[in-house]
Amino acid sequence: MLPHAADDISRDGKSLILAYDHGIEHGPVDFEPNPDTADPERIFELATHEAVTSVAVQKGLAEAYYPAYEDEVNLLLKLNGTSNLWRGEPDSAVNCTAEYAAELGADAIGFTVYGGSNHEVEMAEEFREAQEGAREHDMGVVMWSYPRGQGLRNDGSPDVISYGARLGLELGADVVKVKYPGSAEAMGHAVEMAGPADVVMSGGTMRDDEAFLRNVSNAIDAGATGIAVGRNVFQRDEPERILDALEAVIFQEVDPAEALAIAESED
Numbered sequence: 001m002l003p004h005a006a007d008d009i010s011r012d013g014k015s016l017i018l019a020y021d022h023g024i025e026h027g028p029v030d031f032e033p034n035p036d037t038a039d040p041e042r043i044f045e046l047a048t049h050e051a052v053t054s055v056a057v058q059k060g061l062a063e064a065y066y067p068a069y070e071d072e073v074n075l076l077l078k079l080n081g082t083s084n085l086w087r088g089e090p091d092s093a094v095n096c097t098a099e100y101a102a103e104l105g106a107d108a109i110g111f112t113v114y115g116g117s118n119h120e121v122e123m124a125e126e127f128r129e130a131q132e133g134a135r136e137h138d139m140g141v142v143m144w145s146y147p148r149g150q151g152l153r154n155d156g157s158p159d160v161i162s163y164g165a166r167l168g169l170e171l172g173a174d175v176v177k178v179k180y181p182g183s184a185e186a187m188g189h190a191v192e193m194a195g196p197a198d199v200v201m202s203g204g205t206m207r208d209d210e211a212f213l214r215n216v217s218n219a220i221d222a223g224a225t226g227i228a229v230g231r232n233v234f235q236r237d238e239p240e241r242i243l244d245a246l247e248a249v250i251f252q253e254v255d256p257a258e259a260l261a262i263a264e265s266e267d
């Protein structure tokens with residue numbers, strides 16, 4: 001790992017990645033709870049919030065929207081992605097090269113690897129090309145490490161998540177994005193297995209603000225450096241409010257209840 005390779009997408013060693021690749025990964029259904037968020041402009045505006053250290057999007061959105069935001073937002077360009085219409089063994093098409101990501105002004109690249117899938121071997125080889133391309137252009141490397149497929153019965157078990165975190169380290173990621181394994185202890189193990197690579201917790205959908213922030217706080221206590229979050233922000237009625245609270249939990253390590261009170265007072 002190169003020292004500080006992910007500095008451009010973090011602040012004081014912490015990060016909040018605003019993930020917005022849902023249009024490809026899940027489709028328009030993810031925008032239904034908050035229809036304004038179907039418009040990428042709304043997300044790029046949200047990405048200017050002080051809590052957000054980068055926005056993760058696919059090439060098409062970067063081409064269309066990033067030029068207007070390049071002074072205010074750090075770009076994490078996702079190089080692969082597949083729609084939910086695909087029903088095969090987990091796999092992800094490579095939609096962009098590291099070279100083109102650099103041309104678009106990306107600070108870092110993002111890449112999904114489904115360890116355990118029948119396609120793991122090709123995905124690891126594609127990751128190699130992306131990772132080495134990112135090194136040539138001084139871009140950080142974020143791996144979405146989501147073990148799943150064939151024999152993997154429980155892709156959310158602590159052992160599998162720790163293995164995913166380790167895959168990130170072994171394959172040369174600066175930041176590994178893993179699902180929250182359900183407890184601070186299990187997250188601590190994943191963080192340990194990732195060694196010098198940063199670990200960020202992946203989001204999901206939780207309606208209860210305090211319970212969601214509690215998971216984030218537990219992950220930070222366990223050594224995670226932040227969160228990659230999409231739906232838990234943009235599906236809420238007031239995305240800015242939860243970003244205010246996340247800022248307090250992640251960067252000031254404030255207790256979730258207090259963070260919500262701070263967010264309330266900033267309204």
Ligand SMILES: O=P(O)(O)OC[C@H]1O[C@](O)(COP(=O)(O)O)[C@@H](O)[C@@H]1O
Nearest residue numbers: 019021022025203204228229230231
């Ligand atoms: O493959 P899954 O588990 O359905 O989720 C993939 C999605 O989850 C993320 O990794 C995180 O997004 P969320 O915070 O909305 O869960 C996205 O980048 C991606 O689109």
